[in-house]
Amino acid sequence: MEKLTLKVNGKTHHVNVEHDTPLLYVLRDDIGLKGPRFGCGLGQCGACTVIIDGKAVRSCITSVSTVGRKAVTTLEGLGSTRAPHKIQRAFIDAQAAQCGYCINGMIMTAKAFLDHNPHPSEDDVRHALAQNLCRCGTHPRIVAAVMRAAQEA
Numbered sequence: 001m002e003k004l005t006l007k008v009n010g011k012t013h014h015v016n017v018e019h020d021t022p023l024l025y026v027l028r029d030d031i032g033l034k035g036p037r038f039g040c041g042l043g044q045c046g047a048c049t050v051i052i053d054g055k056a057v058r059s060c061i062t063s064v065s066t067v068g069r070k071a072v073t074t075l076e077g078l079g080s081t082r083a084p085h086k087i088q089r090a091f092i093d094a095q096a097a098q099c100g101y102c103i104n105g106m107i108m109t110a111k112a113f114l115d116h117n118p119h120p121s122e123d124d125v126r127h128a129l130a131q132n133l134c135r136c137g138t139h140p141r142i143v144a145a146v147m148r149a150a151q152e153a
Contacts, residue, residue: 045133052070126143
């Protein structure tokens, strides 16, 4: 076990974990966050996506020891139910969630994408979200939500 220090959602957390523990497990089990979800465990579905230093990263395949002191942002770090972030508000307004399982990854990927490309085309959004899987088929509403958030920028 190693004692590691992580900066998550602007707060410092000290955890005792094996160095190769997936970041997802530390976020959920040790820190108690529920935004990032376990989906496939292979980095293919996107449910576990977090933002590390501005980049969307699959936390299920990212060892906690590789994070170091980089800033980690989870869904909980964007906004709250009382004051949602504009991307969260857009997803709510567009009713983009059905079962909600993929929404963490969709929102986090969209947030990182819009931070780098604030005025995307619809094709840009579809391309940015192409590696995030939604089994419910709400992709049209998800794309609409991201476009709405971009227009509010």
